[in-house]
Amino acid sequence: MQSSLRRHLTYWLLGPLLLLVAAGSLVSYRIALNAATKAYDSSLLDPVLAIASHLRHAGNSIELDLPSIAIEALRIDTEDRVFFQVLGPGRELIAGTPRLPAPPERLAPAEHIFYDAKLEGESVRVAAAAVKVETGIAIVQVAETLIKRDKLVLELLVASTVPQVLIAFAAVALLWLGIGLGLRPLDRLRDEIAARSPRDLRPVSERDKPQEVSSLIGALNQLLARLNAAIASQQRFISNAAHQLRTPLAGLKTHAELARREPSTSELRSLLDMIAGETQRTSHLVNQLLTLARAEPGETPSGQPVNFHEIVGRDVRDWVQRAVGKNIDLGFELEDAWTLGEPLLLRELAANLVDNALAYTQAGGSVTVRTGVRNGESILEVEDNGPGIPEAEREKVFERFYRLPATGGEGCGLGLSIVSEIAGRHNARVDLARPAGDRGTLIRAVFPRLAAQAAQPARPLSTRAVPTSR
Numbered sequence: 001m002q003s004s005l006r007r008h009l010t011y012w013l014l015g016p017l018l019l020l021v022a023a024g025s026l027v028s029y030r031i032a033l034n035a036a037t038k039a040y041d042s043s044l045l046d047p048v049l050a051i052a053s054h055l056r057h058a059g060n061s062i063e064l065d066l067p068s069i070a071i072e073a074l075r076i077d078t079e080d081r082v083f084f085q086v087l088g089p090g091r092e093l094i095a096g097t098p099r100l101p102a103p104p105e106r107l108a109p110a111e112h113i114f115y116d117a118k119l120e121g122e123s124v125r126v127a128a129a130a131v132k133v134e135t136g137i138a139i140v141q142v143a144e145t146l147i148k149r150d151k152l153v154l155e156l157l158v159a160s161t162v163p164q165v166l167i168a169f170a171a172v173a174l175l176w177l178g179i180g181l182g183l184r185p186l187d188r189l190r191d192e193i194a195a196r197s198p199r200d201l202r203p204v205s206e207r208d209k210p211q212e213v214s215s216l217i218g219a220l221n222q223l224l225a226r227l228n229a230a231i232a233s234q235q236r237f238i239s240n241a242a243h244q245l246r247t248p249l250a251g252l253k254t255h256a257e258l259a260r261r262e263p264s265t266s267e268l269r270s271l272l273d274m275i276a277g278e279t280q281r282t283s284h285l286v287n288q289l290l291t292l293a294r295a296e297p298g299e300t301p302s303g304q305p306v307n308f309h310e311i312v313g314r315d316v317r318d319w320v321q322r323a324v325g326k327n328i329d330l331g332f333e334l335e336d337a338w339t340l341g342e343p344l345l346l347r348e349l350a351a352n353l354v355d356n357a358l359a360y361t362q363a364g365g366s367v368t369v370r371t372g373v374r375n376g377e378s379i380l381e382v383e384d385n386g387p388g389i390p391e392a393e394r395e396k397v398f399e400r401f402y403r404l405p406a407t408g409g410e411g412c413g414l415g416l417s418i419v420s421e422i423a424g425r426h427n428a429r430v431d432l433a434r435p436a437g438d439r440g441t442l443i444r445a446v447f448p449r450l451a452a453q454a455a456q457p458a459r460p461l462s463t464r465a466v467p468t469s470r
């Protein structure tokens with residue numbers, strides 16, 4: 001079972017509280033017993049004195065000069081049974097029950113004591129008094145059972161203990177609530193952390209948090225800072241490595257190209273062709289890695305108003321050239337679609353989507369690039385009527401270095417990872433679907449829309465670059 005602060009503190013408080021209540025009850029019991037004993041003892045003495053005042057001399061001995069009806073009246077008690085005993089100077093029984101024990105100590109004349117005793121196995125309280133008679137000292141004892149005393153003790157005990165127990169439970173209940181209230185800032189902290197995107201590595205604010213959790217927040221922030229530094233250093237490493245690789249690769253490519261033009265044997269030419277192709281692929285890989293490194297979580301995007309209409313517009317010429325080269329009908333349906341983001345990264349995103357469409361659509365196919373606002377969101381959409389991506393593969397193609405098994409061509413499997421990284425960084429989502437014609441791929445990036453900009457709107461564009469060869 002998971003440890004709970006609330007449970008822990010409650011047990012911790014409940015134990016000592018119960019001990020305290022028990023100790024308090026013990027003290028209360030002693031006080032109640034004392035009070036009950038005092039109160040009833042004094043009334044137990046009354047019949048003793050009444051009997052003592054009716055002792056008479058009869059020759060050598062003494063007798064109790066009370067009619068039995070008066071004796072009965074003295075013994076009447078609603079709850080307890082009352083016994084009496086009169087002993088003569090020689091301790092002989094003059095009247096009453098013989099079963100009462102003798103007083104525990106010698107009594108001087110006119111002295112009285114109270115003591116506890118057993119009568120036929122029952123506890124009794126006894127009042128004994130010594131009465132001076134001519135022939136010596138007589139003893140008068142009256143005993144009563146403890147029923148009403150016990151009752152009074154119980155009442156007093158309950159009256160003092162019940163409030164203590166109630167207070168103890170109230171304290172525990174308050175503690176329970178108090179812990180809940182006290183831990184509420186932790187709930188806030190949890191919500192704050194849970195609501196974060198994995199890219200957001202900013203330190204957690206200590207504002208509105210109790211002092212007690214500030215060390216926890218401090219440790220968390222240190223961890224975040226270290227993580228941030230680690231990611232930054234990894235990104236620097238990749239981007240440095242990519243930069244370092246770029247120059248020699250460019251050189252290699254150029255030299256391979258130059259060498260191909262030299263007259264030479266056909267084997268040498270085909271080897272050089274291979275070198276040129278491999279160099280081409282390697283520099284593409286390096287470029288994709290570099291873009292991926294830039295798109296990965298790092299410091300939060302600076303974010304400026306960006307219009308996809310313009311972003312797409314910048315690369316139209318290159319794409320049209322490629323489309324014409326591959327005999328693909330490339331069309332554009334561009335409307336303003338503003339969002340907040342980094343233009344360079346968004347351009348990479350668009351380039352990768354169009355690149356895939358042009359790369360995987362067969363010659364004679366068609367590709368359409370759309371931008372605009374749908375359902376209050378800015379979208380960038382690329383549709384083609386190529387081979388399509390099977391439903392089962394739609395998640396996998398976003399994994400790094402994953403390519404569909406049947407795919408040929410030059411790719412390295414990073415394009416859609418780059419797309420999803422960049423989208424994630426801009427709080428956008430990427431949907432993959434089958435277009436209406438039930439053939440090909442429709443991939444749509446949906447961005448939070450930035451309300452109509454002060455910047456001048458770009459002119460809507462709807463064209464098709466029809467390949468000349470058709």
Ligand SMILES: Nc1ncnc2c1ncn2[C@@H]1O[C@H](COP(=O)(O)OP(=O)(O)OP(=O)(O)O)[C@@H](O)[C@H]1O
Binds near residue numbers: 288
């Ligand atoms: N428009 C498309 N039509 C058909 N298949 C596609 C399309 N776009 C992507 N794919 C499939 O998804 C795979 C992953 O695409 P991704 O862009 O991530 O990698 P790549 O194109 O192979 O390499 P890179 O883009 O890094 O050069 C591709 O290899 C291809 O199999």
Ligand SMILES: [Mg+2]
Binds near residue numbers: 352411
């Ligand atoms: Mg690609």
